[in-house]
Amino acid sequence: MKVITARKYGTPDVFRLENWESPSPQKNEIRIKNHNSAVNSGDWRIRKPDPKAVRLFFGILKPRKPVLGISFAGVVDAIGENVTKFQIGDKVFGSAGMQMGTYAEYFCIKESSVMTILPKEISFSEGAALSFGSLTALDFVQKCNIQKNQTMIIYGASSSVGTAAIQIAKHFGAVVTAVCSVGNFSLVQSIGADYVMDYTGFHSEPHNTTYDIVFECVGKSSISSNLKHLKKGGVLVLVGASFKEMFQAAWISLTKGINIKFGPISETIENLNFIAELTRKGEFKVVIDKSFPLEAMSAAHEYVEAGHKKGNVVIDITN
Numbered sequence: 001m002k003v004i005t006a007r008k009y010g011t012p013d014v015f016r017l018e019n020w021e022s023p024s025p026q027k028n029e030i031r032i033k034n035h036n037s038a039v040n041s042g043d044w045r046i047r048k049p050d051p052k053a054v055r056l057f058f059g060i061l062k063p064r065k066p067v068l069g070i071s072f073a074g075v076v077d078a079i080g081e082n083v084t085k086f087q088i089g090d091k092v093f094g095s096a097g098m099q100m101g102t103y104a105e106y107f108c109i110k111e112s113s114v115m116t117i118l119p120k121e122i123s124f125s126e127g128a129a130l131s132f133g134s135l136t137a138l139d140f141v142q143k144c145n146i147q148k149n150q151t152m153i154i155y156g157a158s159s160s161v162g163t164a165a166i167q168i169a170k171h172f173g174a175v176v177t178a179v180c181s182v183g184n185f186s187l188v189q190s191i192g193a194d195y196v197m198d199y200t201g202f203h204s205e206p207h208n209t210t211y212d213i214v215f216e217c218v219g220k221s222s223i224s225s226n227l228k229h230l231k232k233g234g235v236l237v238l239v240g241a242s243f244k245e246m247f248q249a250a251w252i253s254l255t256k257g258i259n260i261k262f263g264p265i266s267e268t269i270e271n272l273n274f275i276a277e278l279t280r281k282g283e284f285k286v287v288i289d290k291s292f293p294l295e296a297m298s299a300a301h302e303y304v305e306a307g308h309k310k311g312n313v314v315i316d317i318t319n
């Protein structure tokens with residue numbers, strides 16, 4: 001089978017195409033014939049690594065697991081003897097999490113992982129694009145406990161997390177202002193944003209409006225500028241907070257009593273099913289910018305790391 005390996009950390013050109021034996025599932029694992037993976041911001045951060053602390057978790061000198069890749073959608077083609085949840089032929093999608101390994105034609109994964117049946121209304125490429133930004137946005141939106149007609153400003157609204165957050169917030173009844181570049185206004189309006197604002201100069205111009213929820217998706221604006229837009233008693237979400245910002249946020253929460261949400265999300269099967277159901281019903285549309293063949297992994301990483309994708313980037317494995 002074809003796999004893409006990163007045998008050292010570094011720039012996007014570290015990737016190599018290799019031929020491996022297909023793996024056999026352990027007792028509690030299924031083997032997936034992978035149709036699509038995705039390249040998310042988490043993927044290039046591990047490859048680079050950025051922040052450097054990634055090495056503590058993924059290997060000090062080189063990646064402990066040479067096959068990266070978190071998201072997937074494919075077909076179950078072998079099962080371990082103790083597997084009960086899935087059958088050969090099931091179409092599935094989800095997140096391999098920190099186990100990774102989805103930049104490959106086949107991989108094995110525990111049946112208890114964050115994956116679920118791919119509804120027939122959802123394509124493999126949509127399935128692969130669904131697990132990263134949507135699970136992140138849903139987890140943080142749940143933490144905000146949105147009430148109908150509450151106002152929410154989403155900064156970095158054209159990102160993977162942002163495009164999902166707009167739709168999930170609308171589902172829960174929020175009035176959404178999306179902050180993105182002018183070129184992405186029509187995209188964010190097409191998925192439900194009520195108001196749009198240009199991010200260029202956003203923080204240098206005076207904006208007196210305050211919001212119930214300030215949802216910073218891309219870690220590109222300071223905590224102090226976000227707090228200027230937060231209503232008293234509101235919630236500030238920092239999806240892409242650096243370690244330094246996390247300490248700052250914890251201090252502000254403690255000393256000023258401001259409700260700030262940050263930190264790693266919990267990926268759950270319940271939330272994956274929730275997103276799958278919204279998508280199946282046509283209430284959620286995952287945004288796909290581009291797809292690249294497996295062999296073009298370096299180009300895909302270069303594109304995603306540049307930081308200007310719209311929604312998600314998908315990897316085609318079966319072509």
Ligand SMILES: NC(=O)c1ccc[n+]([C@@H]2O[C@H](COP(=O)([O-])OP(=O)(O)OC[C@H]3O[C@@H](n4cnc5c(N)ncnc54)[C@H](OP(=O)(O)O)[C@@H]3O)[C@@H](O)[C@H]2O)c1
Nearest residue numbers: 041156158159160161181199220240263264265307308309
């Ligand atoms: N807490 C967690 O567990 C968790 C989980 C997942 C992701 N994250 C973090 O969430 C962040 C977002 O990830 P993502 O994959 O959704 O990002 P992404 O899709 O890679 O973000 C790209 C988008 O950001 C926009 N952008 C770039 N500069 C901007 C600026 N100055 N102001 C506003 N928008 C700007 C770009 O629009 P233009 O092309 O118009 O510039 C582009 O559409 C990352 O920092 C990631 O590490 C955290």
